[in-house]
């Protein structure tokens with residue numbers, strides 16, 4: 485796919501369909517597309533426009549293998565109950581089952597994602613780095629690529645500094661595996677607006693929002 489002929493995805497279609505995709509093909513992601521993704525990432529707003537972000541691209545297979553091992557170590561802690569007793573997954577509500585299964589899949593196959601993108605910045609820059617990460621997700625969606633924001637690498641600061649040369653004053657706030665999706669895209673399901681908003685005083689319901697469908701305007705933009 486050429487950068488000048490990306491999928492024609494409208495802005496709202498992208499917003500309503502950019503969900504966490506954790507299953508990827510192993511096909512490489514060309515520099516041309518990766519550049520487009522990061523060039524879109526840096527269009528994000530930044531506190532004082534300081535643009536303190538740094539995008540560390542890891543393609544090297546040995547480094548990705550080591551990152552995959554570290555990622556799995558975190559999942560072995562958080563996902564212990566599911567790794568020890570896979571039947572426990574089947575007892576979860578359907579939506580949660582899907583999240584746990586795809587999280588488990590990603591942990592087992594993390595090294596195979598052709599690109600590991602660390603989005604870094606100083607300790608205090610998290611509010612600046614996150615909008616850039618969201619832009620990366622949306623740019624991936626626009627190009628037919630898949631990704632997800634992850635943090636399972638966070639316990640391994642020292643190991644990653646040694647492996648990747650990350651300076652001590654930098655934090656790898658997010659790690660985004662990027663590849664071609666083998667999962668299906670969208671739609672994004674969320675708790676509806678009326679349950680997460682108030683008007684004038686905290687807790688006063690927004691009547692307009694209450695009258696809207698529980699799925700919000702999702703069907704308008706994704707057809708589902």
Ligand SMILES: Cc1cc2nc3c(=O)[nH]c(=O)nc-3n(C[C@H](O)[C@H](O)[C@H](O)COP(=O)(O)O)c2cc1C
Pocket residue numbers: 502503504505506583586587590632633634635636672673
């Ligand atoms: C701050 C943050 C940290 C996250 N960390 C992880 C992670 O370590 N591993 C993972 O598989 N997903 C991670 N996610 C993805 C979330 O699980 C995902 O965005 C959420 O479940 C919604 O998924 P959906 O958009 O597919 O509905 C993270 C997301 C955010 C915003």
